[in-house]
Amino acid sequence: MNRAIPALILSAAALVPVWRYAPSTATTSTATAEPAPSASTSTSGDSTVVSGPTIDTEKGPVQVQATFKGQKITAVKMLQQPNHPQTEAAVPKLIEETLQAQSADIDTVSGATITSGAYRKSLQAAIDENDASASSSDSASGSSSSGSAQESATRTVAGSTINTSKGDVQVQVTFDGDEISAVEMLKQPNHPQTEAAVPVLIEATLEAQSADVETVSGATITSDGYRKSLQAALDAKG
Secondary structure (H helix, E strand, O other): OOOHHHHHHHHHHHHHHHHHOOOOOOOOOOOOOOOOOOOEEEEEOOEEEEEOOOEOOOOOOEEEEEEEEOOEEEEEEEEEOOOOHHHHHHHHHHHHHHHHHOOOOOOOOOOOHHHHHHHHHHHHHHHHHHHHHHHHHHHHHOOOOHHHHHHOOEEEEEOOOEEOOOOEEEEEEEEEOOEEEEEEEEEOOOOHHHHHHHHHHHHHHHHHOOOOOOOOOOOHHHHHHHHHHHHHHHHHHO
């Protein structure tokens, strides 16, 4: 009986570590969501160039760069786009519609639904970034811009109709002060090469701020008629 008591004590002592063991608490790692890509801004003269965020799609990344004069979109450029024939055909249409609508509220191009949706998202982010920059500039400058607003009055001038062997060509130009802020085709030949050439001619005009733009390959006649009608509008503006 006396031998059993030490044995019991030793058994109890052996169990103490088990009683005191506390299972470790599992730590849950919380993944932090990556911040949404943002637009980046740079200035060149009196123009603001904003690169929208890259939008990843199943076809490939899409990124838009927009050039603004104030809040007016004067040019749009694709920094990234899917390498696909339908995208290649859709981009000029998206750019032309943007310059006309002056917003990201443009139609989806048939056959390029994914690219169109991503284009609008990247463009809208660029527009929002430009609006935010303009708002902060306006608050800093106060009301001193009232005089300059009159100097930059908008005026629209239609050029003469140029008859070509492919059809009539007529250009309408919108001026913001002395600057060409928008170009629209009032008449153009109903031809696929003309459809593809017009956005290229308009973008070149907005960059050159003159009728001194290069002929678009495959649309020589339309390019020549475009330049003549555009020059007539510039001459009429004085």
